Amino acid sequence: MEEKVLKVQKIKNGIVIDHIPCGMALKVLKILGIEGDVGSTLTIAMHVKSKHGWKDIVKIEDRYLDDREIDKIALIAPNATVNVVEDYKVIRKHRVKVPEIVKGIVKCMNPRCITNQREPIEPEFKTISIEPIVIKCKYCGREMSGEDIVENII
């Protein structure tokens, strides 16, 4: 247990995203748009042993997430939990949930889809499977999963 303390250093204010599938931590950051100089301290723990095998953990100081951002995480880390920390204490714990309708978060990978034109609409998908995650474009019907979703996050 001593080992765990070392890896998972406490933060004062911010969020801790736990139970990210192993190797997906950097993609979670990409989805959240956290790249380069973000002005806050980031801690990433990769390949951490947990009760259910290996996982990644991301800690971001002085930053909070709205529901839309949390929905985005669910697309690549469906079992993640988001802990909101204030003054070293977890004050709230969210379990991310894959939304039934994924709107304005992912763009369609089909280049011939009308949503990839200059039209006044947001791309919209219906979630047709959660594990593994598969979403289907409301307009062209193209199904997307895994890496395709990650690459097309808006």
Added chain:
Amino acid sequence: MFKGKDIVSISDLTKEHIDRIFEVARGMIPIAKGEKKSKLLDGYILANLFFEPSTRTRLSFETAMLRLGGSILGFTNPSATSLTKGETLADTIRMIDAYSDVIVIRHPLEGAARLAAEFAEVPVINAGDGAGQHPTQTLLDIFTIVEEFGHVEGLKVTLMGDLRYGRTVHSLAVALSFLGADVHLLSPRSLKMPRHVLREMKSKPEIHEQIDEVIRDTDVFYVTRIQKERFPDPTEYIKVAGSYAITGDTVKKMKKDAIIMHPLPRVNEITPDVDSTLHARYFKQAFYGVPIRMAILALVLGVI
């Protein structure tokens, strides 16, 4: 249940919807043939928006509207006009919406009809969008089978030819599986039905590469064209196209009451000597496009 309804995808329709369309279409046949006159859609305007040419589909909708006493406005290939220059599809639709009572749209991009339906107040009918849906074609295909056999359930239907790029066979395969047909797929390996279509089907179809495997017990052959462009090697094309063609000789091995369908235009995949056999139904099938479209127009406009 129909007034104002958009017909974008065959999956927007329940079995009850389809039965109702067929029932109305049956009553439309004498009008479609010109034997009876109708003023059912007198005073209604159909906007025929063809963002890519498709003469057959456009004429079929025009005939349907005119036979019911309605009027038509529209265009084919708007890049030739100044209409859509730089304008979004959404804006074009908002404008046409104010001029017409029902919109028919054909567009090269997938999902265009769904977008049009969102921006139009009047009902929108998809006449084909990209490689996507073409629901009136699917309906007339199924109607042809029902008119011949009285039902779809339990029939052995073989879809053959280009199952990969052939626009019409994808939604037809899904619809047939939901209606209880025993679907068989026959194509060269390089033109197999895409996996996402197989996934959408209600039951797993049997897959074949040789016509001999299905020729003797198929009830409905649905033939599609294999295009030369799909083959880099022309000799390979000739070989493949030849082995998936229906000829006077193949017809002899078929069941007595088997029928042959084709979305047209056909080229070499059905030889002309088949036309005069009792099996040929492709011209009748094309004709059924008119009563089916008449039924859809009358239903979505709420006059029936």
